[in-house]
Amino acid sequence: MITLVDSSLRDGMHSVGHSFTPEQVAAVAAGLDRAGVDALEVSHGDGVGGSSIQYGRAAFSDDALIEAAAGAVSRARIAALLLPGIGTLRRLRRAQALGASIARVATHCTEADIAEQHIAWAAEHEMQAIGFLMMSHMIGPAELAAQARLMESYGATVVYIVDSAGALVPRTAAERVSALREALRPETAVGFHAHNNLGCGVGNALAAADAGASWLDGSLRGLGAGAGNAQLEVLAAALERSGLETAVELFPLMDVAEEVVAPLMARPQIIDRTALSIGYAGVYSSFLLHAERAAAKFGVEPRAVLMELGRRRIVGGQEDMIIDAAAELAER
């Protein structure tokens, strides 16, 4: 059985400039709940506490959005993403009080050790603790497996390979999932979070499932950073056609994508040359709007900025370097 997690109301926030209102969140959450989606992530795109000048101000607080989602669902679980250093334990406690029962603790793929206190706190306080290894294309399967084992040792019951840049392809995604599957205890699940910058979002999620991932993320209409995530309703249909079972009902899921999410989209979730450059350069998908803004400000091409960020191996948390890179390109 595959557990499906929707990221429209968290990763999708990157795509809409963190502008979702509590009413919009409630409408999407109610539709996901009706369709039988297991869990949905809600917060600023950079997780709880992300609203800031560095990451982008949100129109509404995480509290208001989590509360709205929790009030709209009857069976789906609410997940809160937390990046140590951006979010704090106080934020996680608050999310739990408002109805979140899953803590997804995200670190750069080489820095699992900074998640120890957050994962341990969640595990000790009746939240399901999940580890999220971001930018997983940047290191190989064996190194990732070692990081995943750290998260497991802190109390994570699921550890995700997160293809933040959408830079993986089915073979490299499956190799990473297999390495985790072999390294972790049988009772620890492996998850996969895809981005579609190379057009492989759904394909990578299917390859991950074949390699042993049993938690898969997606977003309705693909709503997410960069070219978006694996499109959830497409993934659900493809999983069914692969003979893999989920708890969702496909037609209600298609309906909420078409009738509720599509009208909320600020931009088409397509693989244009900027989004493709993100996958090709191996850059964080959430850099898309930042890079477009910096490129416009300094009169350079977004693609050139993204390729430069890939060359410099800039990672999440270094958003200010996007401005540096654009300014330096303009000087050259």
Ligand SMILES: CC[C@H](O)CC(=O)C(=O)O
């Ligand atoms: C900034 C957090 C990030 O968007 C988490 C995520 O979804 C990813 O790394 O893909």
Ligand SMILES: [Mn+2]
């Ligand atoms: Mn993402």
